[in-house]
Amino acid sequence: MKITLRIAFLLLVPSLLFGQQRDGSRGSRPDSLRRNSPKIGKIFGSLRDSQTNEAVSFASVAFLSARDSSLVGGVQTNEKGNFLVEELPLGNIIIKASFIGYVNTFSKPILLTMQNTEVDAGVIKMPSSVTKLKDVTITGEKADYVNSIDRKIYNMDKNIVNTGGTVTDVLQTIPSVSVDIDGNVALRGSANVTVLIDGKPSGLLGGDRKAILSQLPAGAVEQIEIITNPSAKFDADGMAGIINIKTKKEKMKGMNGNISFGVGTNDKYNFGIGGNDRSPRMNLYGNYNFRHEGRSNNGTSVQRNFFPGQSEYFYSSNSHSRSNSNFHSGKLGADFFVNKYNTIGVNGSLTFRNDDHPEQIRYRFYTPEDVTFNSFFRDVSEENENFGYDLSADYKRTWDSTSRELTATASYSSNNRKSDNAYQSSVYSALNLPYQINSGDNLYQNIIAQTDLVQPINKTSKLEAGLKSTTRHLDNKLDYSNLNFTTGIYELNQLNSDHFIYKEEVAAGYAMYTSKYKKLDFNFGLRAEQTFSSIESQTINKTYMNDYISFFPSAFFKYPLSLKSDLQLSYSRRVNRPDSRSLNPFVDYSDSLNIRKGNPYLLPEFTNALELSNSINVSDWNFTASIFYRKTDDMISRFRTVDPVTGIGVMTTTNFASSENAGGELIVRYSVNKIGSIMGSFNIYQSKINGSNIQSEYQTNSTQWSSRFNASLRVAKNTSVQVTGNYTAPMTTVNGQIKGMSGIDAGLKQDIWNGKGSISLNVTDIFNMRKFEFINYGEYYYTEGSRSRESRVGMLNFTYKFGKAEPMFSKKKGSKSNSQESGGTEMIDY
Numbered sequence: 161m162k163i164t165l166r167i168a169f170l171l172l173v174p175s176l177l178f179g180q181q182r183d184g185s186r187g188s189r190p191d192s193l194r195r196n197s198p199k200i201g202k203i204f205g206s207l208r209d210s211q212t213n214e215a216v217s218f219a220s221v222a223f224l225s226a227r228d229s230s231l232v233g234g235v236q237t238n239e240k241g242n243f244l245v246e247e248l249p250l251g252n253i254i255i256k257a258s259f260i261g262y263v264n265t266f267s268k269p270i271l272l273t274m275q276n277t278e279v280d281a282g283v284i285k286m287p288s289s290v291t292k293l294k295d296v297t298i299t300g301e302k303a304d305y306v307n308s309i310d311r312k313i314y315n316m317d318k319n320i321v322n323t324g325g326t327v328t329d330v331l332q333t334i335p336s337v338s339v340d341i342d343g344n345v346a347l348r349g350s351a352n353v354t355v356l357i358d359g360k361p362s363g364l365l366g367g368d369r370k371a372i373l374s375q376l377p378a379g380a381v382e383q384i385e386i387i388t389n390p391s392a393k394f395d396a397d398g399m400a401g402i403i404n405i406k407t408k409k410e411k412m413k414g415m416n417g418n419i420s421f422g423v424g425t426n427d428k429y430n431f432g433i434g435g436n437d438r439s440p441r442m443n444l445y446g447n448y449n450f451r452h453e454g455r456s457n458n459g460t461s462v463q464r465n466f467f468p469g470q471s472e473y474f475y476s477s478n479s480h481s482r483s484n485s486n487f488h489s490g491k492l493g494a495d496f497f498v499n500k501y502n503t504i505g506v507n508g509s510l511t512f513r514n515d516d517h518p519e520q521i522r523y524r525f526y527t528p529e530d531v532t533f534n535s536f537f538r539d540v541s542e543e544n545e546n547f548g549y550d551l552s553a554d555y556k557r558t559w560d561s562t563s564r565e566l567t568a569t570a571s572y573s574s575n576n577r578k579s580d581n582a583y584q585s586s587v588y589s590a591l592n593l594p595y596q597i598n599s600g601d602n603l604y605q606n607i608i609a610q611t612d613l614v615q616p617i618n619k620t621s622k623l624e625a626g627l628k629s630t631t632r633h634l635d636n637k638l639d640y641s642n643l644n645f646t647t648g649i650y651e652l653n654q655l656n657s658d659h660f661i662y663k664e665e666v667a668a669g670y671a672m673y674t675s676k677y678k679k680l681d682f683n684f685g686l687r688a689e690q691t692f693s694s695i696e697s698q699t700i701n702k703t704y705m706n707d708y709i710s711f712f713p714s715a716f717f718k719y720p721l722s723l724k725s726d727l728q729l730s731y732s733r734r735v736n737r738p739d740s741r742s743l744n745p746f747v748d749y750s751d752s753l754n755i756r757k758g759n760p761y762l763l764p765e766f767t768n769a770l771e772l773s774n775s776i777n778v779s780d781w782n783f784t785a786s787i788f789y790r791k792t793d794d795m796i797s798r799f800r801t802v803d804p805v806t807g808i809g810v811m812t813t814t815n816f817a818s819s820e821n822a823g824g825e826l827i828v829r830y831s832v833n834k835i836g837s838i839m840g841s842f843n844i845y846q847s848k849i850n851g852s853n854i855q856s857e858y859q860t861n862s863t864q865w866s867s868r869f870n871a872s873l874r875v876a877k878n879t880s881v882q883v884t885g886n887y888t889a890p891m892t893t894v895n896g897q898i899k900g901m902s903g904i905d906a907g908l909k910q911d912i913w914n915g916k917g918s919i920s921l922n923v924t925d926i927f928n929m930r931k932f933e934f935i936n937y938g939e940y941y942y943t944e945g946s947r948s949r950e951s952r953v954g955m956l957n958f959t960y961k962f963g964k965a966e967p968m969f970s971k972k973k974g975s976k977s978n979s980q981e982s983g984g985t986e987m988i989d990y
Contacts, residue, residue, distance in 0.1 A: 201248035201272035204619055205281030206241045206563065207257050207265075211440075213500045213558075215241025216286055219259035226252035226269045234723050240563045244620060244676070248272060255281060262286040278619070283560065311387040311404075312336075312784075312827075327381060327405060329924060334384055335827055335841035335868050337403065347388070347401050354397045356404045357550075382406045388788070389730045389771045392670045392685030392714040393612075393624060396735045407447075407491060407509070416963030424955040427454035427484070435963065446492040457481045457519075461945025467804040468940075473533075475525040477753075477945075485515035505554040510547075517542040523753065538751075541582040548575035563622060565614040573606040595643035597650055598657075600636070607631040621675035624685075627668070634662040634740045658746035659698040664737070666691050672714075681718040686711065689735075695743050695760050704743075704760040710735060724777040731770050738762040738796060742813040754809045763815050767792040780831040787824040788845075795819040795849065797894065802941040809941070816851035816858070816894070836873035836880070843867070851894050862892035878911035882922075896936035896943075903930040903951065917960045925951035 203223065207216040221243045223233035232253065235245045255267035265286045270279050314334055328345075331337050337347055347353040385404040387394070394402060417435025424430075434447030457480070464474040493507025518541050525534040552571040558564070579600040586594070612626035640656035643649075672685035688711050695704040714732040721727055744758035773786035795816040802809045823845020830838045844865035851858030866888040874880045887902040907922030933946040 199247040199249050200277050201250055201253070202244070202246045202278045202619075203248060203253065203255070203270060203272075203281055204242070204244040204278075205255075205284060206243065207237050207259075207284050207286055208241055209262075210285035210287045212497075215239070216257075216259055216262065217241055219257055219262075219286075221245070222256040222258070223248060224254045224256055225249075226254050229254075240565070240614070242563050246678070250274065250277070255284065257284055257286055259286065280619075311385050314384045314386070316381050316383060330381065330384065331403070334386065335839075336386055336388065336825060336843060345403065347386070347403060354395065354402045356402060358407055358552075359404055388786075389732050389769055390714075390734070391683065391716060391730075391732065392672055392687035392712055393626065395628075395630075395668070396687060396689055396710070396712040396733070397737065416961070418959060418961045420957060420959040422955050422957030424453075425953055426456075426950065428452065428953065428955065430957075441497050443495040443497075445494070446490070448490040449488070451487045452485070453487075454482065454484045456950045457483065457948070459945065459947040461943055463809075463941055463943040465802070465807055465941050467807070470804075472528050473525060474528075475523055475753075477521055477523050479519055479521040481517055481519035483515055483517045485513060488512045501558050501560070503554075503556045505552075505556075507552050509550045511549070513544070513546040515542075515544050517544075521751070536586045538586075539584045542579065543581070544577060544579045546575065546577045548573070563614060563616050566612070568611040569608070570610075571606075571608045573604075575602075575604040577602040577604075595650075596640060596653075596656075598638060598640045600638045602637075603633075603635045605631075605633045617675075621673070624670075624672040624674070626670055628666075630664075630666045630668070632662075632664040634660075636660045636662075636740070636744070638746070656747075656749055657699065658744070660740070660744045660746060661696040661698065662694070662740040662743065663696075664691065664693045679720055683714075683716040685714040687714070688712075691737070693737075697745050697760070699746060702745075706763075708764075710766070721774075726775050728773045728775075729771070730773075731768075734767045734769065735764050736767070736796060737764045738813070742796070753807070754811065756811045759813050762796060762813060763794045765792050765794045765796050765815070780833075782827075782829045784827040785824070786826075788822070790819075790821040792819045792821075793817075795851075797849075797851070799854065800895065800936060800938065802938055804940050814854060816849060817853045818850045820846075820848040822846050832873060835875075836871070838873075839870045841868045847891075849894050858894045860892050860894055864891040865889045878915070880909045880911075882907045882909075893936075895938055896934060899933035899935075901930055901932065903927075913960075916962065917958070920957045920959075921954070922957075923952070923954045925953070928952045 207219050207221070208214065209216060215237075217237060217239045219237045219241075221235050221237060222231055223245060224230065225232050233245045233248050235243050237243045250272045252269040252271055254269055257265045257267075263286065265284060267281060267284060270281060272279060312335075316330065331345060337345065345353060345355060383406040385402075385406065387402040387404070390402055415435070415437040417433070419433045421431045422429060430449070430451040432447065432449040434445075436443060436445035438444075459479040460477070462474060462476045464472065466472055489509065489511045491507065491509040493505065496504045498504060518539075520537060520539050522537045523535060524532055526532055550571065550573045552569065555566075555568045557566040577600070579598075579602075581598050581600075583596040583598075584594065608628070608630050610626060610628035612624065614622060614624050616622045636658070637660075638658045640653040641650035642653045644651050666689055668687060668689045670685060670687040672683060674681075674683045676682070688709065690707075690709045692707045693705070695706075697703075712733045712735070715730065717729045719727045738759075742758050743760050743762055745760045747755055747757040749755050767790050769788065769790045771786055771788040773784065776783045795818060796813060797816050798811060799814045800809055800811045823843065825841065825843045827841045828839065832838060842865070844863065846863050847860070849858075849860045866886065868884070868886045870882070870884045872880065872882045883904070883906045885902070885904040888900060890900045891898045903925040904927060905922065905924045906926060907920060909918055909920040911918045928951065930951045931946055931948040934944070936943040
């Protein structure tokens with residue numbers, strides 16, 4: 161509670177300091193119009209691109225007195241390009257619209273009188289600021305970080321340190337996001353986060369999310385969107401929120417393209433090519449990326465056993481592996497501009513991944529006096545092939561001079577993973593046979609159909625509604641075979657083999673009402689989801705059913721404390737449905753001393769989330785502070801026990817009674833004299849876990865925190881550097897502890913050939929500090945260990961851009977990468 165109050169104080173104090181700035185500044189400038197006229201005027205309208213008619217989102221709209229050009233009001237456009245401002249003085253008003261990449265646009269004088277206090281400014285068309293200078297094009301530059309109304313957006317074209325890396329590497333640099341040594345992604349300390357690709361649950365992630373993210377090239381990603389408290393419009397999955405990975409979809413006019421390749425330490429290299437051809441009627445785009453990576457992994461652990469009636473002993477395990485993987489990904493699509501109101505889009509993507517992962521684990525057993533009395537080894541050889549594709553079709557209908565919009569989407573995703581593994585051990589036991597092989601065939605399919613409508617009610621109110629159907633199907637087959645020493649033939653082992661089928665259908669509908677009362681913007685929404693799920697274990701010939709309907713309300717409030725400060729309050733209810741691996745009752749004996757099994761009786765966990773945030777802009781500074789609270793019922797958690805008779809550890813998943821998280825986040829960004837930015841973030845939260853329904857002592861109350869730092873600077877005309885660092889403090893679990901972890905990355909980028917080409921060099925984890933260390937204990941055991949993957953990696957990359965409209969190599973004069981500007985960001989509805 162003390163921590164939460166301190167964070168609330170830090171959140172509100174800046175608002176009090178800067179909340180009076182607008183009124184104070186008004187008094188410092190002469191403005192007879194403002195002094196003598198009542199402030200009862202209202203002007204609304206929208207901004208659109210003069211060529212494409214697309215909405216210009218999050219642009220700055222200033223309202224000036226026609227008499228002396230003094231500022232009398234200001235606002236930002238929303239994601240649909242609409243704006244509304246109230247409390248304007250009567251008289252002639254001129255609208256000034258400005259945005260990165262566009263020419264500053266002025267309206268004709270608009271007269272506000274006592275008889276005409278409300279004026280519709282209509283659609284204001286903004287021309288692009290692109291200027292041709294021989295073969296060089298100069299236009300606006302995207303901001304590296306955008307803090308929009310409902311999400312935080314990180315543009316990847318500013319990321320130097322992860323050039324040539326993977327999405328997992330990129331996520332490690334994003335505030336609020338953490339990635340452990342195994343590639344598990346968490347948002348504000350919670351692993352129950354929904355990860356989307358291009359706004360949809362992709363089949364690419366269905367097979368193995370950790371593996372795909374650790375292989376998907378960073379060069380294929382345009383933006384990372386973080387949505388910590390989604391509204392009823394979004395799927396209710398993911399209690400911590402949503403991470404949306406937007407892949408590249410070139411939209412520049414004319415024919416344009418880029419090519420890149422790179423090489424890294426210890427057998428790593430990559431290649432990528434992409435481009436588009438845009439005309440007034442159509443935009444064709446596509447890209448292809450290839451990545452090869454060799455990477456080593458190491459792990460150690462020591463476990464002490466204290467079994468009743470037995471002598472105390474302990475054993476150690478040491479593992480080493482060297483993985484080699486090849487990853488291919490491609491995307492092809494087209495947008496058809498039927499007319500200025502209708503757009504049809506189709507796209508498809510393919511991925512193919514193969515890898516081999518040989519590993520050796522050595523076990524040694526010791527007496528309490530540290531004398532070795534037994535040892536053995538286990539060699540594992542893993543080979544995997546993964547093929548996936550996504551197909552999608554979209555339709556969008558807009559109406560002139562209004563925010564009415566109709567969209568429809570249909571998509572199909574498929575992912576097929578095949579694996580062949582071999583195990584060899586130096587000992588024989590009931591569960592550990594010297595020679596074993598297994599083959600797996602995992603098929604994941606996902607079908608989505610949805611439609612959404614935005615219907616204005618009046619000048620300040622609108623209704624949004626939509627329907628969505630999601631069907632998921634997983635067919636997982638695993639065959640184990642043991643070597644028959646007599647015949648020399650591998651024979652199927654029915655005990656260890658498994659065939660598991662999971663089906664889930666979710667039918668959803670939502671409605672949201674958005675309006676305004678004086679200065680207060682508000683939104684209320686309700687989503688209903690009917691879930692039909694079935695778990696079929698053909699191995700044990702048993703089927704489990706779980707059908708339920710759930711309701712998910714949401715509410716959002718926004719109040720401007722000044723022209724430079726907005727206070728936002730949001731509430732939502734969300735769900736985390738168990739994944740198929742957690743539900744599968746099959747027992748995995750691949751590690752004979754540490755077996756795993758699923759729990760088909762797992763219940764979904766439901767979370768109520770509340771968040772208060774404040775964003776303040778002061779000169780070149782931006783402060784975004786948030787406090788949040790989450791209460792989760794039927795918390796899903798991994799749970800480990802050790803059999804006192806055999807000494808074998810069993811890892812499964814269960815429902816704890818509840819959990820609570822309360823904390824705060826602060827993001828500070830400083831624009832450095834138009835040459836770059838420095839950004840730091842700090843996240844702290846208190847976590848309470850109540851597992852007394854399993855065992856009375858399974859209750860924790862711990863404080864966890866993490867911090868990140870990112871400095872991106874242009875140190876010379878064509879030279880940029882970036883340094884990032886992060887630290888995650890130790891955290892306590894129900895039956896153990898995870899120790900702290902940190903790392904520092906650095907990169908250097910040199911533009912060449914008038915900005916058409918660039919060479920970059922980066923090194924991740926310079927001081928080799930990213931090591932996952934843990935403690936785990938129970939009634940009869942105590943385990944301490946660590947795991948690490950090769951992370952001190954250097955990459956050298958080259959990129960060349962060609963075509964009619966290459967991105968700029970220097971900023972448009974006078975433009976800023978303000979954290980409230982989206983730099984041409986295209987918002988995606990889900």
